Amino acid sequence: MATELKGQLCPACGENKSILREDEVDIPHFGKVYVLTLECEACGYKKSDLEPAEEKEPCRFTFELESDVDLNVKVVKSGEATLKIPHIITIEPGVASDGYITNIEGLLEKVKKMIESSVDAEEDDDDAVKKSKNLIKKLNRALAGQEKLKIIIEDPTGHSAIISDKAVKSKL
Numbered sequence: 328m329a330t331e332l333k334g335q336l337c338p339a340c341g342e343n344k345s346i347l348r349e350d351e352v353d354i355p356h357f358g359k360v361y362v363l364t365l366e367c368e369a370c371g372y373k374k375s376d377l378e379p380a381e382e383k384e385p386c387r388f389t390f391e392l393e394s395d396v397d398l399n400v401k402v403v404k405s406g407e408a409t410l411k412i413p414h415i416i417t418i419e420p421g422v423a424s425d426g427y428i429t430n431i432e433g434l435l436e437k438v439k440k441m442i443e444s445s446v447d448a449e450e451d452d453d454d455a456v457k458k459s460k461n462l463i464k465k466l467n468r469a470l471a472g473q474e475k476l477k478i479i480i481e482d483p484t485g486h487s488a489i490i491s492d493k494a495v496k497s498k499l
């Protein structure tokens with residue numbers, strides 16, 4: 328069930344033209360989650376985050392991507408979580424950090440897009456471009472199930488999870 332609130336204040340342009348949507352999603356082995364999305368009709372600003380219905384403990388999930396089967400593993404990542412893929416990227420929480428529900432494949436696609444957009448900004452820096460292109464190659468191999476990767480999500484609010492028997496949950 329989704330609810331919508333129109334005429335909300337947009338934090339980006341200051342107009343009362345954004346829409347706040349609240350969706351309720353039931354995730355097996357995690358529980359009920361509210362997905363909140365704010366989208367501005369005036370400037371296009373968009374931000375989403377998650378909030379579980381129950382209180383959660385701070386947590387760290389470590390997952391080893393070993394084959395293409397693992398790409399289907401469900402991931403819940405809140406805006407407060409830090410995503411770490413050793414030797415590839417660390418994404419800290421911040422204004423630009425959205426919360427989302429996806430799977431390992433979707434997560435790697437997001438990371439790939441982030442690195443691809445940084446390549447455009449690095450056009451004058453040959454070394455940085457080369458490094459980014461290598462990371463993209465590595466991610467493409469992982470997305471084809473041909474490269475092993477470690478994926479770590481740390482969340483001080485506990486609002487995140489990697490939902491698999493293979494994922495190791497530990498205290499943060």
Ligand SMILES: [Zn+2]
Nearest residue numbers: 337340367370
């Ligand atoms: Zn706006």
